[in-house]
Amino acid sequence: MLYIDSIAKGIVIDHISPGHGFRIFQYLKLEKSDYTVALIINAPSKKKGRKDVIKIEKHTDLDLRIIGIIDPNVTINIIRNEKIVEKIQLSPPEKVEGVIQCKNPRCVTSSEKNAIQTFSLLDKEELSYKCDYCDTIYNWEA
Numbered sequence: 111m112l113y114i115d116s117i118a119k120g121i122v123i124d125h126i127s128p129g130h131g132f133r134i135f136q137y138l139k140l141e142k143s144d145y146t147v148a149l150i151i152n153a154p155s156k157k158k159g160r161k162d163v164i165k166i167e168k169h170t171d172l173d174l175r176i177i178g179i180i181d182p183n184v185t186i187n188i189i190r191n192e193k194i195v196e197k198i199q200l201s202p203p204e205k206v207e208g209v210i211q212c213k214n215p216r217c218v219t220s221s222e223k224n225a226i227q228t229f230s231l232l233d234k235e236e237l238s239y240k241c242d243y244c245d246t247i248y249n250w251e252a
Contacts, residue, residue: 217241
């Protein structure tokens with residue numbers, strides 16, 4: 111069995127659906143980090159059978175709320191002195207700004223440099239969002 115050591119201080123992103131761990135890793139740009147990060151894929155899980163886990167050995171100012179777009183079932187554990195001091199249950203955010211890019215080439219956000227890409231949640235189950243400017247539907251899975 112593979113053993114990944116505990117961390118003294120940092121963040122553990124747990125209960126990630128299998129296959130979504132790498133997407134979250136990329137979104138958070140953890141490959142560019144200058145601190146220890148562990149991406150565990152297909153770890154055994156009592157609840158789900160399999161899960162992905164990300165351990166970040168440093169408390170950073172990452173915007174973790176947006177992970178709810180990729181996988182709303184994720185649990186964020188804040189670690190201090192090798193103990194969980196806070197658990198955060200995520201859900202898909204109602205509004206998303208500056209994260210998703212509209213795919214419609216005629217959308218004002220595609221031509222205006224300073225336009226902030228803003229999307230509103232349409233369906234929690236399908237994780238679909240609608241561009242607030244042109245109504246183009248965006249699904250994270252797509």
